[in-house]
Amino acid sequence: EADIYQTPRYLVIGTGKKITLECSQTMGHDKMYWYQQDPGMELHLIHYSYGVNSTEKGDLSSESTVSRIRTEHFPLTLESARPSHTSQYLCASSSLSTGVTGANVLTFGAGSRLTVL
Amino acid sequence: KNEVEQSPQNLTAQEGEFITINCSYSVGISALHWLQQHPGGGIVSLFMLSSGKKKHGRLIATINIQEKHSSLHITASHPRDSAVYICAARQGAQKLVFGQGTRLTINP
Numbered sequence: 001e002a003d004i005y006q007t008p009r010y011l012v013i014g015t016g017k018k019i020t021l022e023c024s025q026t027m028g029h030d031k032m033y034w035y036q037q038d039p040g041m042e043l044h045l046i047h048y049s050y051g052v053n054s055t056e057k058g059d060l061s062s063e064s065t066v067s068r069i070r071t072e073h074f075p076l077t078l079e080s081a082r083p084s085h086t087s088q089y090l091c092a093s094s095s096l097s098t099g100v101t102g103a104n105v106l107t108f109g110a111g112s113r114l115t116v117l
Numbered sequence: 118k119n120e121v122e123q124s125p126q127n128l129t130a131q132e133g134e135f136i137t138i139n140c141s142y143s144v145g146i147s148a149l150h151w152l153q154q155h156p157g158g159g160i161v162s163l164f165m166l167s168s169g170k171k172k173h174g175r176l177i178a179t180i181n182i183q184e185k186h187s188s189l190h191i192t193a194s195h196p197r198d199s200a201v202y203i204c205a206a207r208q209g210a211q212k213l214v215f216g217q218g219t220r221l222t223i224n225p
Contacts, residue, residue: 033213041217042203042215042216042217042218043203043205043213043215044215045212045213059212090160092160106150106152106162106165106213107162108152108159108160108161108162110159111159111160
C-alpha cells in the first residue's frame with residue numbers, strides 16, 4: 001500500500017545538536033511539504049518542494065533546511081537544535097490526481113515529535 | 118481575523134447524533150480540504166472538493182463557492198469519530214491555509 005513515512009516518530013535531543021527528520025513517500029508524488037504544529041495549534045507550512053532539486057520556504061520562518069535529491073525523499077535538517085524548535089513536524093505529499101473523495105491528493109505522514117532540552 | 122474560520126471550536130455530542138462542522142474562508146481558493154487529526158497527532162485527509170458535495174460512508178462534505186463556505190457532516194456519529202477536524206483552503210498549487218480545527222467528542 002502506498003504511504004508516506006516519517007522517522008523518527010519521537011526524538012528528545014539536547015541543545016546544539018544537529019538533527020535530520022526523514023520523510024519518504026512511495027506514491028511518486030511531485031509535491032512534498034513540511035508543516036510545523038504546536039499542541040492544539042494550527043499547522044504552519046515551513047518548506048515545500050515541487051519536485052527534484054526544487055525547494056522553497058513556506059509561510060513560517062524556520063531555521064531548518066530541506067533537500068529534494070530524489071522524488072520520494074524530502075528530509076528536514078536542523079543544524080543546531082534549540083528549545084524553541086520543540087514541536088511536531090508533519091510531512092505531506094500531494095498529486096493532481098483525484099479519487100472518489102479527492103482525499104488521496106493530500107497525504108500526511110504520522111509526524112515527528114521533537115523535544116529539545 | 119483568520120483567513121479560514123471554523124465553527125464550533127469544540128463540539129460534544131451523544132452517539133448517534135448528526136454532526137455539522139462549518140468552515141468559512143475569505144480568500145480565493147482552488148479547492149478545500151477536510152482533514153481529521155486523531156489524539157496521537159496523525160492526520161488523515163477526508164475530502165478535497167472544489168464544488169458541490171462529496172460523500173464517503175457516514176461523512177458528507179459540501180461547499181458553496183459563492184458564499185465561501187463549506188460544511189462537514191457526520192451521520193450516526195460514533196465515539197471513534199472523536200478527533201479534531203480541520204478545514205484547509207488550497208490557494209494555487211501549493212499553499213494551504215488551515216483553520217484552527219474543531220475538537221469533536223462523541224460520548225457513548
